[in-house]
Amino acid sequence: MSLTLGRTALKRTIVVAAVALLTAAGCTPSPSEKPVASPGVEPSGTVEFWHFFTDREAKAIDTVIADFKAKYPKVNVVVKSGQDDTKMLQAIGAGQGPDVGLSYSTDAAGQLCNSSAWIDLKQYVDRDKVDVNKFPETVRNYTExxxxxxxxxxxxxxxxxxxxxxxxxxxxxxxxxxxLTELSDMAKKLTKRKADGTIERAGFLPLSSFYENVPSHLYPMVGAKWLNDDGTSAVGSDPAWKELLKWQKDLVDWYGYDKLEKFRASLGDEWSADNAFHKGQVAMMVDGEFRIAYLRDQAKDVQFGTAPLPMSDSQSSRYGAGYVTGNIMGVSRTAKNPEAAWALVRYLSTDTGAIVKLANLIKNVPTTTEALANPGDLATDPEFKVFIDMFQNPNSVHMPSTAIGPALEETMSKFMQKWQSGSATDLDAGLKGVDEEINKQLQLAG
Amino acid sequence: MTALTHDSASGGPPRPRGGGVLGRDDLTAPAPRRPRRRTRTEVLLFVARHSIAIALSLMFLAPVVFLVLTSFMTSDQSLTSNLWPASWHPENYADVFTRTPMAKYLLNTAVYAVLATLFMLLSSVPAAYALAKLRWRGRNLTFVAIVCMMMLPPQVTTVPLYLMWANWGLTGSLWPLILPMLLGDAFSIFLLRQFLVTIPDEYLDAARVDGCGEWRALLRVVLPMARPGIAAAAMFQFFYAWNDYYGPLLYTSENESAWTLSLGLASFRSLHAVQWNLLTAATLLTMVPIMLVFFFAQKAFVQGVTLTGVKG
Amino acid sequence: MAITTVGAPGTTPGAPPARRSAPRWWRARERLTVLSFMAPALIGLALFLVYPLLASVYFSFTKFDLINPPQWVGLRNWTFLLHDPNVRTAATNTLWLVVVMVPARMLGALGTGLLLARSRRGAGIYRTLFYLPALAPPVAATLAFVFLFKPGTGPVNSLLAHVGIEGPLWFNSPQWAKPSLVLLALWGIGDLMIIFLAALLDVPKQLYEAASLDGANAWQQFRAVTLPAISPVLLFAAVTGVIQTLQYFTQAAVAASVASGQATTGGGISSTFGYPENSTFTYPLWLYVVGFRYGALGYANVLAVVLFVVAITVTAILLRRFRTFLGSER
Known part of the structure; x- marks a missing residue:
C-alpha cells in the first residue's frame, strides 16, 4: 500500500486547502453599518423576535405583540418562543438569528455586548430622545x-x-x-419524615440544584461579592461566600445529603403543575415573583405568603432586599430591518401601557419608574407588592455582567454541587479554585 | 467484515466467496451431526445456559416494560414509586401529540432519514464499486482517507463545517446533515466496499467482455448481486439519521420547526413541562418506528451488522 | 490512474499497478471512468475531511467568537489548554469511560455471544431480545434509564428496596453517574454481540474437535482456539469502541439534563452538562460548551485538533491491521 502522494497531487491539495482556508477566514458576515433613518420615519417590514417564554407566558407575549402590530400596522412581527441564549448567539454568528432577541438574564448582557452580537443602540436612543433615566438605576446598569x-x-x-x-x-x-438562622430552625420544624427516615416534606430544600437555588439567587442573603473592582473574581477572598456555603452545608447535613437528593429527584418538574411547592412537598423556597401567577393558575388551594430573602445575622440590616435580574432585549447585528427592530424594542421597553399590561399578565416586575409607580392591579396584590418593594430596595443586587456570560455563575454552581455533597471538603481551596477558573475564562474571552 | 473473519489461524480450506455468515439464513449453530445420548453434565449445562439466557432476556426487556407501564399512568402516579398503573390512561399517547409538536418532529425525522439514505446510496455505491473493483493509482490512499473519515469524531470538524453551512445560509435546517450525503458517506462506502469485494470478479469480467462499460457492469451485474449489502448500508444510514442527536442539536436548535424526534424528546421537559407519563409515552413512540423497520428487515440488518459493525 | 481489473493472478499488493500498453486516449478514458465513480466521494473528502482539518488548525491560533472575524493570537489558546481545569476533568471522564465502558461492552457482548453460540434451541428469540435495545435511539434510551434509575421513586430502587437494599443515587451521584452510563451502554450491546456471534460461529468446528481430543477443557479451548480465531474482530471492536467513546456526547448530555431536574429555560441544554458535579462532563461536551455557549471558537478548535490527534492515533492501530488485510484479500 503506497501512502505517498504524487507530487502534483500534493501541490494540488495544498492549493485547494489554501483556497478553502481563505474562504473560511473571510466567511463571517462583516459588520454592516446601516444608516439610521431621520426621526419620524414610520418603520415597516418584518421583524423576527425570539424569546424564551413558553406556554401561558408565551401567549401573554403574543397579546402585547398584537398591540404593537395595531400601533405599527406596517411592521410584521414573527415570534419564536422557547429560545435560549446559546442558540441566539449561535444563530447570530451564523448570520441568521432574530432581529430582536430577548435574553433571560442580565449576566448575558456582557457576552452579547462584548462580542457586539447586539448593536449599540445609542444612535437610536439619541435620535428618538428616549430618556434612559426613567429606568431605575439598577436597570440602567444591567442593560449597559x-x-x-x-x-x-x-x-x-x-x-x-x-x-x-x-x-x-x-x-x-x-x-x-x-x-438564615431562623430559616434553618423553621426548615427543621417544618420537615416531615417517614418512618424509614426518608423525607416526605422538606421545610426548605437547600440543595443548589433544586429549582431556583442557583448561587445568584442565594448570594444576596450574605451580601457576597462576585468580582473585585479590577474585574477579577472575588469569590475566593470574600468571606461572605464561606458563610453562605457553610450555612447551606449545615442544613444539607441535617437532612443527610443522600436522603435529600433522593427526595429532590422524586419531585415534579419546576414548571409543571407538579411543582413541589404547589404540592406542599416543600414549605418554603426561594423563587421569583412569576411564581405567583403559576400558583394562582395551577394550585389555587395553596395558601402562600411572600417575603424578602432572609439575611445572614451579620447582614440583618439589609433585610428587605432581594435578588434582581432582568430580561434584556437587543437588536442583533444581523438584523435585516434594524429600524423596525428598534421600534419593537422601544415599544416593549418604554411604552408604559405595554409594560403594565405584560407585567400584569405574567406577573413580572415592570422596569420604568412610571410603570412602577402605577403598576395597575399589581399594586393592590399584597403578595406581589413584596416583590415591587424588594425591586426598589437599594440593597437589592444583580449579577455583574461579564464577557463570559453564564460561565461566572456556572463555575460557582459546579463547586456548590461538590461542596454540598461532601466530595469537596476544603472550602478555602475550593473557592480559590473557582477564582482561578473564572479568572482564566475572563482572560480567554478578553 | 467477512474479510476480517478470514484468518490465517483458521488454516482450513478457503471458503467460497459470498458464503460463510452471509450465506447462512440464521446465526444459530448448525445441528449436531449425529444424535448422541445426553450426559448428565450436558443436561445441567443446557439448563444453566437457558436460565442465564432467560434471566438476561428479562433484564433486556425490563426497561421497556417499565416504560410501557409508566406511559399509561396519571402524571401524579408517575412521580411515585408505584410500578403498576392504578388506572390506565391510553389517552396519554394522544396527549403527547396535542401538547407537543411530536407529529412535526416525526415528519422532520422521516424526511431527514429518508433523504439522507437515498442520497447516500446515489453517491456511495459507485464510490464503493470503484474502491472494490477498479484498480487505479491512489486507490489505497483514498481508502485510507475514507477509513480516517469514518473514524473521525464529528466534534473535530464541527466548527469549520458549521461556519461553512452558516456561510451558505443553511443553518437552522436539516440540510447541512442531508446534503453531504450526496458527496458520499465514509461509513457507507466502507461497508459497501467490504461487501462488493466478496462478489467474484468472473461475473464482472463477463459483463465487461460483453462490451458493457463499468457503469453498466455496476448496474446490471453488481447491483442485483449486492442487494443485501445495499439494504444493510441503507438501513444503517436510516437508523443513524433517525437516532442522530448531535447533528440536529448543532444545526437546528434555534429553529424548532426543523427539530427531529431526538432533539424534541430531549427538550420536552424544559419546553413543554411534560411529565413522566407523557415523556415515557413519547420515548416509546420514538423507539417504535425503528423497531418496526427492524422486524421487517431483520435478516438484512443482522447481515449488515455482521459485515462490519462499526457504527451499529 | 490506470485501471486494471482486480484479481489478475500474480498481482502483488502494494506493487505498482500493472500498466498495459494501451493507447493514451484509452488511458484517459479509463481515468474518466474512475472519476465518474469517485468524483462525489472525492469532493466529499476534500470538503468534509481535508478542509475542516486545515481550518481547525488555523482557527486554533485565533480568537474567534463566531460574531467577529478571527483574530490571530498565536499560541494563546494552546497555552490556555495547559491551564484549563475543565479540560482536565473532561479528559479524565472520557478516559474513564474508555477504560471501563469499552471493555465492559466487549466482555458483555462476548459473554452473550458465547452463550448464544452454544445454545441451539431458542437462540433466535434470545438473539432478537438481546439485540433490540441496541436499536433504541440514544436520547430515548437515556431518558428511559434516568427514569428507571431515579433515586427515590424509580423502579430499580423500588425493586431493590423490596429485597431490603437501599439503592444508590445512580445518575444523581458523582460516584455512580458514570457506572450508570456503563449500564446504559451494556443494555445496548446487541450490535457488538451480533458481530462476535458471527465470528464465533465462523471458528471451524474441527479445531474444537481436535482440541478436545487433546484433552483441552472448556477454558483451554477458549484460550487456544476461540480467542486467536476471533482476535481480529476483537481488535476491530476495541478500536471502534474507543473511537465511539471519544465522541461520547448524547447520553452524557441527556442524562445530566434529565437527572439534574433543572429547567433549562433560557439557558439551553448545555447549562446542565456534567451534572452531578461534572462527573458526566466528557471531552466533547466541553468542546461544545466552549465553542457554542461561551463563544470561544478559537479554543474549541484547539480541543478539536487534540481530539483529532488522539483519534487518528487510535485509528492508526486499525490501519496497520488493514494493511495486512488489504493485502491478504486478493
Whole structure:
C-alpha cells in the first residue's frame, strides 16, 4: 500500500486547502453599518423576535405583540418562543438569528455586548430622545456593558422567599424567617419524615440544584461579592461566600445529603403543575415573583405568603432586599430591518401601557419608574407588592455582567454541587479554585 | 467484515466467496451431526445456559416494560414509586401529540432519514464499486482517507463545517446533515466496499467482455448481486439519521420547526413541562418506528451488522 | 490512474499497478471512468475531511467568537489548554469511560455471544431480545434509564428496596453517574454481540474437535482456539469502541439534563452538562460548551485538533491491521 502522494497531487491539495482556508477566514458576515433613518420615519417590514417564554407566558407575549402590530400596522412581527441564549448567539454568528432577541438574564448582557452580537443602540436612543433615566438605576446598569447601551430592559424578575401559610400554621410558626438562622430552625420544624427516615416534606430544600437555588439567587442573603473592582473574581477572598456555603452545608447535613437528593429527584418538574411547592412537598423556597401567577393558575388551594430573602445575622440590616435580574432585549447585528427592530424594542421597553399590561399578565416586575409607580392591579396584590418593594430596595443586587456570560455563575454552581455533597471538603481551596477558573475564562474571552 | 473473519489461524480450506455468515439464513449453530445420548453434565449445562439466557432476556426487556407501564399512568402516579398503573390512561399517547409538536418532529425525522439514505446510496455505491473493483493509482490512499473519515469524531470538524453551512445560509435546517450525503458517506462506502469485494470478479469480467462499460457492469451485474449489502448500508444510514442527536442539536436548535424526534424528546421537559407519563409515552413512540423497520428487515440488518459493525 | 481489473493472478499488493500498453486516449478514458465513480466521494473528502482539518488548525491560533472575524493570537489558546481545569476533568471522564465502558461492552457482548453460540434451541428469540435495545435511539434510551434509575421513586430502587437494599443515587451521584452510563451502554450491546456471534460461529468446528481430543477443557479451548480465531474482530471492536467513546456526547448530555431536574429555560441544554458535579462532563461536551455557549471558537478548535490527534492515533492501530488485510484479500 503506497501512502505517498504524487507530487502534483500534493501541490494540488495544498492549493485547494489554501483556497478553502481563505474562504473560511473571510466567511463571517462583516459588520454592516446601516444608516439610521431621520426621526419620524414610520418603520415597516418584518421583524423576527425570539424569546424564551413558553406556554401561558408565551401567549401573554403574543397579546402585547398584537398591540404593537395595531400601533405599527406596517411592521410584521414573527415570534419564536422557547429560545435560549446559546442558540441566539449561535444563530447570530451564523448570520441568521432574530432581529430582536430577548435574553433571560442580565449576566448575558456582557457576552452579547462584548462580542457586539447586539448593536449599540445609542444612535437610536439619541435620535428618538428616549430618556434612559426613567429606568431605575439598577436597570440602567444591567442593560449597559462598559458604557455601551446595547440592551434595553424588558421586564424584571425579583427573587424572594415563598412560604406555605397552612404548613407554617400547623407547625405553630407565625411568619416568614428573617435571618438564615431562623430559616434553618423553621426548615427543621417544618420537615416531615417517614418512618424509614426518608423525607416526605422538606421545610426548605437547600440543595443548589433544586429549582431556583442557583448561587445568584442565594448570594444576596450574605451580601457576597462576585468580582473585585479590577474585574477579577472575588469569590475566593470574600468571606461572605464561606458563610453562605457553610450555612447551606449545615442544613444539607441535617437532612443527610443522600436522603435529600433522593427526595429532590422524586419531585415534579419546576414548571409543571407538579411543582413541589404547589404540592406542599416543600414549605418554603426561594423563587421569583412569576411564581405567583403559576400558583394562582395551577394550585389555587395553596395558601402562600411572600417575603424578602432572609439575611445572614451579620447582614440583618439589609433585610428587605432581594435578588434582581432582568430580561434584556437587543437588536442583533444581523438584523435585516434594524429600524423596525428598534421600534419593537422601544415599544416593549418604554411604552408604559405595554409594560403594565405584560407585567400584569405574567406577573413580572415592570422596569420604568412610571410603570412602577402605577403598576395597575399589581399594586393592590399584597403578595406581589413584596416583590415591587424588594425591586426598589437599594440593597437589592444583580449579577455583574461579564464577557463570559453564564460561565461566572456556572463555575460557582459546579463547586456548590461538590461542596454540598461532601466530595469537596476544603472550602478555602475550593473557592480559590473557582477564582482561578473564572479568572482564566475572563482572560480567554478578553 | 467477512474479510476480517478470514484468518490465517483458521488454516482450513478457503471458503467460497459470498458464503460463510452471509450465506447462512440464521446465526444459530448448525445441528449436531449425529444424535448422541445426553450426559448428565450436558443436561445441567443446557439448563444453566437457558436460565442465564432467560434471566438476561428479562433484564433486556425490563426497561421497556417499565416504560410501557409508566406511559399509561396519571402524571401524579408517575412521580411515585408505584410500578403498576392504578388506572390506565391510553389517552396519554394522544396527549403527547396535542401538547407537543411530536407529529412535526416525526415528519422532520422521516424526511431527514429518508433523504439522507437515498442520497447516500446515489453517491456511495459507485464510490464503493470503484474502491472494490477498479484498480487505479491512489486507490489505497483514498481508502485510507475514507477509513480516517469514518473514524473521525464529528466534534473535530464541527466548527469549520458549521461556519461553512452558516456561510451558505443553511443553518437552522436539516440540510447541512442531508446534503453531504450526496458527496458520499465514509461509513457507507466502507461497508459497501467490504461487501462488493466478496462478489467474484468472473461475473464482472463477463459483463465487461460483453462490451458493457463499468457503469453498466455496476448496474446490471453488481447491483442485483449486492442487494443485501445495499439494504444493510441503507438501513444503517436510516437508523443513524433517525437516532442522530448531535447533528440536529448543532444545526437546528434555534429553529424548532426543523427539530427531529431526538432533539424534541430531549427538550420536552424544559419546553413543554411534560411529565413522566407523557415523556415515557413519547420515548416509546420514538423507539417504535425503528423497531418496526427492524422486524421487517431483520435478516438484512443482522447481515449488515455482521459485515462490519462499526457504527451499529 | 490506470485501471486494471482486480484479481489478475500474480498481482502483488502494494506493487505498482500493472500498466498495459494501451493507447493514451484509452488511458484517459479509463481515468474518466474512475472519476465518474469517485468524483462525489472525492469532493466529499476534500470538503468534509481535508478542509475542516486545515481550518481547525488555523482557527486554533485565533480568537474567534463566531460574531467577529478571527483574530490571530498565536499560541494563546494552546497555552490556555495547559491551564484549563475543565479540560482536565473532561479528559479524565472520557478516559474513564474508555477504560471501563469499552471493555465492559466487549466482555458483555462476548459473554452473550458465547452463550448464544452454544445454545441451539431458542437462540433466535434470545438473539432478537438481546439485540433490540441496541436499536433504541440514544436520547430515548437515556431518558428511559434516568427514569428507571431515579433515586427515590424509580423502579430499580423500588425493586431493590423490596429485597431490603437501599439503592444508590445512580445518575444523581458523582460516584455512580458514570457506572450508570456503563449500564446504559451494556443494555445496548446487541450490535457488538451480533458481530462476535458471527465470528464465533465462523471458528471451524474441527479445531474444537481436535482440541478436545487433546484433552483441552472448556477454558483451554477458549484460550487456544476461540480467542486467536476471533482476535481480529476483537481488535476491530476495541478500536471502534474507543473511537465511539471519544465522541461520547448524547447520553452524557441527556442524562445530566434529565437527572439534574433543572429547567433549562433560557439557558439551553448545555447549562446542565456534567451534572452531578461534572462527573458526566466528557471531552466533547466541553468542546461544545466552549465553542457554542461561551463563544470561544478559537479554543474549541484547539480541543478539536487534540481530539483529532488522539483519534487518528487510535485509528492508526486499525490501519496497520488493514494493511495486512488489504493485502491478504486478493
Amino acid at each position: 456593558f462598559k458604557g455601551k447601551r446595547c440592551a434595553m430592559p424588558f421586564l424584571a424578575d425579583t427573587y424572594g422567599l415563598y412560604y406555605n401559610k397552612t404548613l407554617l400554621a400547623e407547625a405553630g410558626l407565625s411568619g416568614p424567617p428573617k435571618t
